Amino acid sequence: MTDAREVICRSQEKDAWWFLAGLGAVATIAAVALRAASGAYAWLGAGLLSVPMGLLSLHRATARVRADARGLHVRTLLRRRSLPWSDIADLHVRLTNENNPRAQEGRRVVAVLRDGRRRRLPLPLSRSPHDPDFDDTLDALRTLHRRHGTPRSGHLPVISHRTVGRGRAGSLVLCALLLAGAGLAAWFVPETGARERAWKSATPCTARTPAEDRSECLTVLPAVIEHTEPHHPKKENWLYFADARPMRRLAVSYDAAEEFRPGDRVRLTLWRGGVRTVAGNRHVWHDHIPGAGEVAVIAVGLFLAAGYPAAQALIRLRGRHRPDDEVLPSALPFAAALVVTGLWLLPLCYLYFATPLGPPATLTWAAAGTLTSLALVTRAWRATRIRVPEATGEPPAAPDGEEVFVRARFLDPTDYNPHFFGTHIVLGGGAPPAVVPHPGPGRYAARPIPVDRLTLRAVRRARGGDGDTVPANWHVAELDDEGTPVRLAAAPADLARILDRLT
Structure with missing residues (x-):
């Protein structure tokens, strides 16, 4: 970064990336040379594995973003492009590593164009939620955008996995893969059923059985167990036969490998080229x-599992006209409906093929389950509707003599919310509203809220920049505390009750 008229972003680990790129090139050259000298393909494989590492390191080392009065100029290993400020509608921050609890949450910048397309910038890049250099660079970029362009929003949109701007592509791809797996499993159902019926109806082979039909009948052969190898219930366990007759070894369950002993005489039942039964005196x-x-059951389970990413895509489709950084409702109500559907549908599918219940019982079971699932899906549809702050209605009344503890939190540190300690707000009881770190009863550690200092500016839905601690169905009130912006988050009805007391 040089001055306020120009911003230059380079990787802070540029030397390390150049070193890794050179290391990858040396490894590739050495592997090719060893392959030519020894003729072993293992060296060539090692060289091919080092090529992606070298290219990625070279890409990171040569990446640069420069911003001036004309726009953004991005340079990478393979291409260069410029984005005029007039074509950029907004600059967003996208959170990364959100679903990996072992990695710190990172941030990167995304340029949103006026036609709706998004261009992810290689720099600046932050690997922690608190990075002063990233914040300073982002502020400089937004200052240039405001000076030479027309930003769509006055605040900084933060895009996370819960917001509208994350997109539906991932959910749709996962849904398609699960549906494909369900279709493939359903395609094997008739073949598996025919194989099961053939096994149950198979009879022992006789001398008159033709040679070409002996695979369909049962062949019984004697054998003696030489020794067993019980390893682990989740690993392969083996039975070894004396003189390798009729085979050297057979993979069995852990219990079977434990029960059989060396020297046991057993009878092997063969069907369709495989051993189906090992019968001895002890096991x-x-x-x-x-x-x-x-x-x-596998097919139906995959089909129901595809319903959850489909519900996520549906919720994003319902909120497609909302701002990109607005938090969407959770899809957990649809997940509950899918779980309940699986509780009655999976046993029904299994019993339909294993032990049919008969038409009356099957129809009754299916009808009752279908009505229950439809009721839960309808409830989930209503629970995931997007409630705008203007539709919250009148706040519920509460007697002035009672103390009511409302689950709410201020999202900014203040003298009445030091170190974000407050989890609830207590109302009533003949005392002013106060922030408390507990759900009551009593006003222990209460910090009174200076009502005369607060002015309500707006009420909105939760945004990605409000953090993951704010539930998706909460609303956020933007207050002014004598010139200092303060955010208060709570459920819509609870927030209406709190604002009624504060104002």
Whole structure:
């Protein structure tokens, strides 16, 4: 960064990226040379693995963003482009690593064009939520944008996984993959059912059975167990046979490997080229033959799982006209409806193929479950509607003599909310409203709110910049505390009750 008329962003780890790029090039050259000298393809594979690392490091090392009176000028390894300020509608901050609890939350800048397209800038880049250099650079970019362009919003939009501007592509792709898996599993249901019926109806082979039909009948062979290898219930466990007759070893369950002993004489039942049963005096092991009901349960489970990303995409579609940084309602009500649907639909699908219940019982079960699921989906549709602050209605009345503890929090540190300690606001009781760090009863550690200093500016829905601690269905009141902006967040009805007392 040089002065207020020009901003230049380069990677702070440029030397490290150049070192990694050179290391990748040296590794690639060395691998090719060793491949030519020894003829081993393993060296060539190692060289190919180092190519992506070198290219990525080179891309990070050569990236640069420069901003001046004309606009943004982005330079990367493969291309250069310029974005005039007149074409940029806004500058957003996108949060990264939100779903990784082990990584710090990062930030990067996104330029939103007037035609709706988004251009993610390679720089500035922050790997922590508190980075003064990133904040200073972003402030300088926004100052140039305000001076030479016309920003769409006066505040800084922050885009997270809960906001409108995150997009629906990820949810739609996941939904499509789950639906494809459900369709593939459903395609195997008839074949699995036919195989299960053939196994149940198979009879022992006789001398008159033709050779080409012996795979469909049961062949019983004697064998002696030489030793067993029980490893772990989740790993392969083996039975070894003496003289490798009729085979050297057989993968069985952990219990079977524990029960059988060396020297046991057993009978092996073969069907369709595989051992299906090992019967001895102390234990009998059966190979699991998947049934049509099990595959149908997998298909229906994948179909229901696809409903959750579909619900997320639907909620984003309903909020497509809202601001990009506005927090959307959670899709958990639809998840609850899907879980309840699975509780009655999955057993019904399994029993339909395994032990049919009969038409009356099946229809009754399906009808009752369908009505329950429809009621839950309708309730979820209403619960996830976007409630604008103007539609909150009148605040609920409360007797002045009672103390009411309302779950709410100030999002900015103040003298009545030091270090963000407040979790509730107590109203009534013949005393002024106060911030408390508990849900009551009593006003222990209460900090009175200076009502005479506060002025209400606006009430809005939660935004990405308000943080993840604010639930999606809460509203935020923007207050003025003698020139200092203060944000108060609460549920719509509770916020209306608090503002009624504050004003």
